[in-house]
Amino acid sequence: MKKVFALSFILILGLFYSVQAEELEINFFYGNTCPHCAAEQKFLDTIEEKYPDVKINRYLYEDNTELLEDFCYNCEAEKYFGLVPMTFIQDKFILGFDNSENIGKQIEQAILGEHQENQNISLPIVGQIDMSSYSLPVLAALLGGLDGFNVCSLGALMLILGLVLVFKSKRKVLILGGSFLLTTAIVYGFLIFLWYQVFSLLSPYIKVVQILVGALSVFGGFYFFKQFLKSRKNKQTCAIGESKISLKIAKKLEESFKKPKGIVLLIGSCFLFATAITVIEFPCSAVIPVIFAGVLSAQNLPLISYISYIAIFLFFYMLDEIIVFLIAVFTMKIWIASSKFTTWLNLFGAILLFFFGLYYILNLF
Numbered sequence: 001m002k003k004v005f006a007l008s009f010i011l012i013l014g015l016f017y018s019v020q021a022e023e024l025e026i027n028f029f030y031g032n033t034c035p036h037c038a039a040e041q042k043f044l045d046t047i048e049e050k051y052p053d054v055k056i057n058r059y060l061y062e063d064n065t066e067l068l069e070d071f072c073y074n075c076e077a078e079k080y081f082g083l084v085p086m087t088f089i090q091d092k093f094i095l096g097f098d099n100s101e102n103i104g105k106q107i108e109q110a111i112l113g114e115h116q117e118n119q120n121i122s123l124p125i126v127g128q129i130d131m132s133s134y135s136l137p138v139l140a141a142l143l144g145g146l147d148g149f150n151v152c153s154l155g156a157l158m159l160i161l162g163l164v165l166v167f168k169s170k171r172k173v174l175i176l177g178g179s180f181l182l183t184t185a186i187v188y189g190f191l192i193f194l195w196y197q198v199f200s201l202l203s204p205y206i207k208v209v210q211i212l213v214g215a216l217s218v219f220g221g222f223y224f225f226k227q228f229l230k231s232r233k234n235k236q237t238c239a240i241g242e243s244k245i246s247l248k249i250a251k252k253l254e255e256s257f258k259k260p261k262g263i264v265l266l267i268g269s270c271f272l273f274a275t276a277i278t279v280i281e282f283p284c285s286a287v288i289p290v291i292f293a294g295v296l297s298a299q300n301l302p303l304i305s306y307i308s309y310i311a312i313f314l315f316f317y318m319l320d321e322i323i324v325f326l327i328a329v330f331t332m333k334i335w336i337a338s339s340k341f342t343t344w345l346n347l348f349g350a351i352l353l354f355f356f357g358l359y360y361i362l363n364l365f
Helices: 002-019 035-050 065-074 102-118 135-148 151-167 170-201 206-233 244-258 263-285 287-297 303-331 339-362
Strands: 024-030 054-060 086-089 092-095 120-123 127-130
Touching (some): 024 035, 024 102, 035 054, 092 102, 135 287, 135 303, 135 339, 151 263, 151 303, 170 263, 170 303, 206 287, 244 263, 287 339
Antiparallel strands (some): 024 086, 086 092, 120 127
C-alpha cells in the first residue's frame, strides 16, 4: 500500500506542477487627473476578472515616485520617468493608454507571453518542455481513464455483450456492441457538455467555480477512498446499476433480443438501452466529469478546444470498454480486469482528487 501511495503522490505532484500557474504581478502607475489613467483603470478591472492569477498593484504616481524610479531603472525606461500611465509587466513596460485598444492588446499579449514562459520547465536530457501544451490533455486522459473503471459502465457492457454473444455472430457482436459504445460516448459527452455550460454561466464568479470544483474534488476523494475500503472487504457493486429502473430496462432488452428482429431494430434497442443506462448511471461517477467540466470552464477556451478536451476525456473513459469489446469480437468471450486492479485504482483516484481539491481550495487564499 505504501508503494502505491508513493507512486500516486509522484504522478499527481507532476500533474499539478504542470497545471499550476504562478501568480503574475502587474505594476500600474497613474495620476488622479489623468484621463488616460482612468481609462486604463477600467481596462485593468476587466483583466483581473479574465485572469484570476494576475495581481495588479496600483500606485498613485505622486506618492510613489521612488518606486516608479526603480521600475524605470530596471526596465531601462528612465527617460520616461514622470509620465503616466505607465504599466510594468515583469521586465516589460508599456507607456500610455488610448481608447483604440492597441495598448490594451499589448498588455494582454504581454500577460499571455508571461504565462507561456511560466509554463516552460527544463528537464534533464529532455530539455525545455512547454507544459501549457500538455496539462489539459494529461488531465483529460487521467480523469477520463479513472472515470472509465467503474463497475456501473462495465456492468452495462457485460450485460449487452452477454446477450449479443448468444447470437454466436462476430458481425452482430461488432455492430450491436459498437452501437452501444458509440451511444454511450455521445450521451456521456453531452452530459459533460451540459455541465460545462452550467459552469460557464458561473464563470464571471471565478471564485465560486473554484470553491465548487475544490469541494467536489475533496468529496470525490472521500468517495473513492470509501470505495477502496469497501472493495478490499468484498466485491464492489454499483447501487445505481442494481436499481429497479435499471433492472427493468435490462429485462426489456433481454426480451427484445429473444424475439426475431432485423438488425436495424436490434441497433435501435441497443441505442435506447445505452441512452437510458448512461443517464441512470451518471450519478455513479458524476464527481469526475463534473470536476472536469468545471476545470474546462475556468480556462475560457474556444469551442473547438474544449470539445477536443472532452473528446480526449471520452476516449480514455471508453478505453477499457473498447478493449473488453474488441476481445469479445475476436474471441467471442468476455474478459474483465481483475477486481484487485480496480481496488487499487480507487485508492489512486482518492489521492488524485484529494490533491486536486486542496490545490483549488488553497488557490483561493
